[in-house]
Structures are given as C-alpha cells and as structure tokens.
Amino acid sequence: MAVRRELVPERRDPFPWCVTLGCLVLGGALFVHSTTPALAERELLEKAEAEQVEALEGARAELVELQQRRARLDHHPGAILVEIDAHGTTPERAVELHGPRR
Numbered sequence: 001m002a003v004r005r006e007l008v009p010e011r012r013d014p015f016p017w018c019v020t021l022g023c024l025v026l027g028g029a030l031f032v033h034s035t036t037p038a039l040a041e042r043e044l045l046e047k048a049e050a051e052q053v054e055a056l057e058g059a060r061a062e063l064v065e066l067q068q069r070r071a072r073l074d075h076h077p078g079a080i081l082v083e084i085d086a087h088g089t090t091p092e093r094a095v096e097l098h099g100p101r102r
Helices: 015-075 079-086 091-098
Strands: none
Touching: 015 079, 079 091
C-alpha cells in the first residue's frame, strides 16, 4: 500500500518561528524598558502639578481675603485701626513704614 505524498505534511523548518518569537520578545522588552521611566516621570509631574494647584488655590484664597479686608477698610474708616493693631504696630509706625494714604 503506497502512501500518497500529498497527505503527509512536510516537516517545516522552525527557524522562522524562532526568529519571529525572538523579535516579539525583544520588541516587548524594548516597549517595557521605554515606558517604565515615562510612567515614573508622569507620576512626578502629576505630583508637582497637584502641589502647584494647591499653592495657586491658597494664593487665590489669600487674595480674596485681602480684597475683603480692603473693602472693609474703604467702607469703615475705624477698621483701619483694627488692622493696624492686628499687625502689632501703631498708627504712627504704619505711616512711617507705608507712607501717607494717597
């Protein structure tokens, strides 16, 4: 009984598969190697951004408080004495430091 040659699969060379697998592993290693530092840098940048946003919000809150204090000083002349006292100085010393009101 003769076996037909078409029904028996040929033994294929494993070299192309090995090269493909090696390239895949190398590409994966390069991908991981290049993205790991970028992820660490991203975390540092996000932390720095959060700190700057917090500082900006603090400065904004301080600005609003100063604007409110200035508005009170403009409407209530006696409030300036309270502000001078809050800074631990006297009216004469405040005039020396900041000059007369223009």
